[in-house]
Amino acid sequence: MKIRIGIFGYGNLGRGVEAAIRQNNDMELVAVFTRRDPATLKLRTAGVPVYHADKAVELKQEIDVMILCGGSATDLPVQTPALAAHFNVVDSFDTHAKIPEHYANVDRAARAAGKVGIISVGWDPGMFSLNRLMASAILPEGEDYTFWGKGVSQGHSDAIRRIEGVADARQYTVPVEAALEAVRSGAAPKLTTREKHTRECFVVAREGADLARIEKEIKEMPNYFADYDTTVTFITAEELAEKHSGIPHGGRVIRSGKTGFEKEHSHIIEYSLKLDSNPEFTASVLVAYARAAYRLSAERQKGCRTVLDVPPAYISAVAPAVLRKTLL
C-alpha cells in the first residue's frame, strides 16, 4: 500500500513535488488540484487526473496527504487551514513573522478534524531552522549566523522589474567570503547587513530607457538594496535567457560556540546547501515530510507540527532497525 499524495497547486513547486514523488517508491501521486481550468494542465505523470481546486474535498477518501504548493502571501494562510479540516497536509509557508498565527490556525483545524498538518517545511524555514535549533541546543553559549546564496531572490528580481524602463531582471544574493571566513574562524564577529551579503543585478532595459536612472533607483531602493553593496549589469534579453534562466539557491547556517570551564574551546557547526533548483529541493523536503505526516496520523496524532517536532526517522522510507544498522 503506497502513501497516496495529492498536489494542491501546480506551479514550479507543484511540478517539483510531482518529480520528487517518482524518487520515492513508497508513494504515489493520485491527483493534482488547480484553480485554473484543469483541462489546461499537462502533467508529466501518466494517468494522474487533474481536478479543479473546488473538488478537493470530494476526494478526501482517496488521499492520505495533501501537499500544498501555493504561495505564502495569500494562498497558504487560507488554504492550509481549510484543507487541514479534511486532509493531512504539508506546506512550505515561509513568512517567518506570521508562522505563530499560521500554526495556530492550522492546529485548530487539524485538531478538530483529527488530522496532522506540518507547516513551514522546506529549507528556510525548514532544514535551516532545524539546524539552528540543534546547534544552539548543543552549544548554548554562542552565536548564530545565516548566509544565503549564491542564489536567485525572486522578491528582489520582482522589485527590479517594477522599475520604469526595466523589461526583465534577475537578482543574485551573494554571501561575502570574508565574512564567512571570519565566522568560521571562531571569532564570533558582529556583522552588519552590508558585511554579510552583496546583491548582483542583471537587468534587461527597454529600448531608450535611462540606464543611469535605473541603476540609481535600484541601488537606492529602501529595504531591498539600499543597505547592501549592489552591482547592476545591463544585459540583453538573450543573455538573460541563456545564462540566468535557472533558479539556483542555497546558503548556510553556522553556529559558533564555546565549551569548557573557562570557555577555552571553540566549535563551529555549519550546515550548507548548494541547490541547482530551489523549488525542486523544497519539493523534495515537502515529500519527505509528507511521509512523516502520514505516519504521525497513522499513530492517531493530530494537530499542527513543524520540522522541529518530527522525529527524524519518520521522514525516511527506510525501517528504523535498518537505519540503526546502516547509517547510525
Place this chain on the structure above:
Amino acid sequence: MKIRIGIFGYGNLGRGVEAAIRQNNDMELVAVFTRRDPATLKLRTAGVPVYHADKAVELKQEIDVMILCGGSATDLPVQTPALAAHFNVVDSFDTHAKIPEHYANVDRAARAAGKVGIISVGWDPGMFSLNRLMASAILPEGEDYTFWGKGVSQGHSDAIRRIEGVADARQYTVPVEAALEAVRSGAAPKLTTREKHTRECFVVAREGADLARIEKEIKEMPNYFADYDTTVTFITAEELAEKHSGIPHGGRVIRSGKTGFEKEHSHIIEYSLKLDSNPEFTASVLVAYARAAYRLSAERQKGCRTVLDVPPAYISAVAPAVLRKTLL
C-alpha cells in the same frame, strides 16, 4: 525544578559533561560516580558528591538522567543496560557495528524498568548519523560521503605507541581537499580510502631507536595505515606537549543528489564540524539529549532511542512556541 543529572565515569568525557551542565540553566549536577576511589576525584563543581560506582542504584530517586561517560569497548556494553534498569540513561556508544546489539540490550532493560535510554549520542554516531538520515530522505537518489578531520585519532595514536622504540605519538586524520572539492562539485565521484584521507603522524622516539624501522612499521601497519598516504615526522617530547596536546577533531557529511524529471538538477547538502575539543563537544551533545530523555520519560515513554528517534525540539531548553517564533 531542575533536571537532576548524574555522571557515571569521570575521564575527559565526564569532565566535559560537568562543564556542559554549567551552560544549561535547567539542569544541575547532583552526583558523580567512579570506579576509582571517590576520595581521589577533584570535581570542578562545588558541593557535588562523588560516590563509588557500586553506590549508584542507591541514588536512583535523586537522579533524573544518568549520563554514561565510559568507553565503548568494554564499559558501555555492560553499564548502559545495567543502569537502564534503574535510571533514564544517555550514552555515546560508538562501535558502529555493534549498535543493533547494544540497542536491543538497552531496550530490553529500559522497557522492563519503564525508563528511557538514548544511545550512540555524540557526533559520529550522533549528529553525523542524523544528517546522513535526513539528507538521504530528502534526496533519495544520491551518494553519501563522510570525511573526518583534521583531527586526532586516539586509536591510531595508540597503535603507533605500541611500536617498539616509540615513546609517544599523535596521529591526525586529514581529509584530502581535492576529494572534498570533487564531491562538492556534484560529480558524485567514487573515492578510494587513499583518495579521501591522509594520515599525519608525529612521533617521539626513544633514545637510540631505529627511526627508519619505526617509520616503515607505521606506514605498513594493516588497517591503520597501509591503505593511506601516511607521513611520519619525528619530534621531541617537548614539541609534542607544546603543539599537539589538544584533542581537536571534526569532519563533514556530504550528500550529493539529483532531482528533476530527467535528474537534471544537482544538490549538495553538507554538514560540517570543526571542534577544538572532541570530548567536550560530545559531552555537549550528551547533555542536550539528557534533556530529551527526561522529557520522553515524563511522557511515560520507555525503551531505547537514538538521535534518529528524538523530536529535535526535545533537546532544546527553549519552549516550542518560542522556537517557532524566533528561529523557525
